Amino acid sequence: MAETADIIVVGAGIIGLNTAFQIALRTQARIVVLDKGKGPGEGSTGASSAVCRFKYSYDEMVLLAKHGVGAYQQWADYTKLKDPRAQFHKHGMLWLANASAVQTESEAERLAGLGIRATVLDDQELRTRFPSLNPCLLPPDLETGEPHDCSGGGRHLLELDAGYVDPMDALQDMIDACRKRGISVRFNTAVVDVEIRSNRVVSVSLADGSVIACDALINAAGPWCNRLAEMAGYALNWSLKPTRIQVVHLDRPAEVVGDIPITCDVPGGIYFRTQNRGQQLIVGSILEEDEQEEVADPDNFARYVDDDYARLKLHALQHRIPSLTYRGVQGYSGLYTVNREDVHPVIGESEIERLFVVNGCSGHGFKLAPALGAVLAALVTKAGREDDPLVSPQFLALTRKSITLSEKSVLA
Numbered sequence: 075m076a077e078t079a080d081i082i083v084v085g086a087g088i089i090g091l092n093t094a095f096q097i098a099l100r101t102q103a104r105i106v107v108l109d110k111g112k113g114p115g116e117g118s119t120g121a122s123s124a125v126c127r128f129k130y131s132y133d134e135m136v137l138l139a140k141h142g143v144g145a146y147q148q149w150a151d152y153t154k155l156k157d158p159r160a161q162f163h164k165h166g167m168l169w170l171a172n173a174s175a176v177q178t179e180s181e182a183e184r185l186a187g188l189g190i191r192a193t194v195l196d197d198q199e200l201r202t203r204f205p206s207l208n209p210c211l212l213p214p215d216l217e218t219g220e221p222h223d224c225s226g227g228g229r230h231l232l233e234l235d236a237g238y239v240d241p242m243d244a245l246q247d248m249i250d251a252c253r254k255r256g257i258s259v260r261f262n263t264a265v266v267d268v269e270i271r272s273n274r275v276v277s278v279s280l281a282d283g284s285v286i287a288c289d290a291l292i293n294a295a296g297p298w299c300n301r302l303a304e305m306a307g308y309a310l311n312w313s314l315k316p317t318r319i320q321v322v323h324l325d326r327p328a329e330v331v332g333d334i335p336i337t338c339d340v341p342g343g344i345y346f347r348t349q350n351r352g353q354q355l356i357v358g359s360i361l362e363e364d365e366q367e368e369v370a371d372p373d374n375f376a377r378y379v380d381d382d383y384a385r386l387k388l389h390a391l392q393h394r395i396p397s398l399t400y401r402g403v404q405g406y407s408g409l410y411t412v413n414r415e416d417v418h419p420v421i422g423e424s425e426i427e428r429l430f431v432v433n434g435c436s437g438h439g440f441k442l443a444p445a446l447g448a449v450l451a452a453l454v455t456k457a458g459r460e461d462d463p464l465v466s467p468q469f470l471a472l473t474r475k476s477i478t479l480s481e482k483s484v485l486a
């Protein structure tokens with residue numbers, strides 16, 4: 075006899091695990107999470123920079139980020155684990171952008187109105203807090219790395235409560251948290267087919283030939299989401315593209331002194347943060363042009379970092395941290411699932427009854443995962459919770475119109 079479950083979640087990335095966990099907080103449903111990977115972290119989440127910041131163009135996104143980041147900040151409470159692995163490394167998020175003093179002040183006020191603590195620094199205050207950072211807002215020569223006469227006088231926004239988490243620790247904690255609530259989380263378990271009858275999901279077939287019948291199915295397959303959609307035979311009005319994203323990492327030399335915040339460096343087109351107890355730096359891109367390399371097969375793409383990419387990003391980093399010397403430079407690539415229409419996730423029930431999606435998280439899915447999990451869990455179970463995000467599910471709904479944005483990149 076076929077195994078049965080009430081709800082199957084396909085994908086044990088940060089999104090699928092949070093969704094399953096949130097459903098278990100609301101119902102007694104038998105939930106099974108299936109993942110084709112040999113272990114955690116083989117999808118986008120394993121490669122994530124896991125920056126947890128708040129500033130987005132739309133207030134709804136700020137509130138979703140606030141909810142998600144809040145979970146990471148109170149991780150033991152959220153996961154209900156006594157001794158979770160993941161720690162929230164609070165370093166703040168510094169925005170170096172060519173905005174006027176008035177614009178920067180008004181952004182800080184907007185964030186404050188949404189409950190986000192932010193302050194505005196002048197160059198001197200920036201140097202006092204972060205002595206290794208150059209406050210110059212002129213664009214560096216990325217090709218040659220030739221220094222220029224730096225110029226100051228900007229006003230810089232600092233989100234005080236931003237930070238980052240080790241994504242592998244977060245995944246392992248979520249697996250423990252799910253299992254503790256009776257959810258079955260299985261690896262080495264690829265879904266290879268989905269049976270639909272009378273426009274309703276009935277079961278999934280696994281690579282070993284077994285079948286699990288279910289009442290509801292959730293597509294949390296990250297960059298593989300379109301493959302699952304093909305198996306089930308539904309189409310979305312959204313184009314969700316697995317996209318190669320490169321990250322450079324290097325040792326942090328002793329000359330780079332003091333605290334280094336997570337930094338969004340608009341003139342240089344990069345973001346960076348520390349990792350490994352501050353001993354390393356990782357550098358990625360904030361540019362739309364670096365989010366264009368679509369990947370036909372998410373199981374097969376170049377995992378290394380291109381030399382050219384590393385050169386440009388290191389030149390930008392050198393401009394921002396003049397005392398930097400390059401040591402131990404390496405890199406890797408992972409996949410965003412970029413929603414080409416508006417780089418925001420899509421959430422909701424597909425045209426097939428009881429088949430739900432939470433896909434297209436682009437470069438935002440790590441910080442948003444606890445919030446997106448709660449939004450979808452409320453839709454699936456029709457049971458809200460007091461601590462659910464204060465954002466209408468319509469904001470990211472499958473049925474929405476594209477969100478209008480000036481920047482279709484991770485900055486959104």
Ligand SMILES: Cc1cc2nc3c(=O)[nH]c(=O)nc-3n(C[C@H](O)[C@H](O)[C@H](O)COP(=O)(O)OP(=O)(O)OC[C@H]3O[C@@H](n4cnc5c(N)ncnc54)[C@H](O)[C@@H]3O)c2cc1C
Binds near residue numbers: 108409
């Ligand atoms: C380089 C990089 C940097 C990033 N930086 C940040 C950041 O700083 N902040 C932030 O908020 N976000 C960031 N992101 C984005 C964020 O990491 C992703 O949005 C998020 O991890 C997506 O999670 P997911 O669970 O949807 O996908 P995944 O982690 O890819 O999980 C999907 C899972 O589905 C499984 N699966 C797929 N198909 C099947 C199948 N048929 N059967 C069974 N299992 C299946 C896969 O094995 C996989 O484990 C970054 C991403 C990358 C790549």
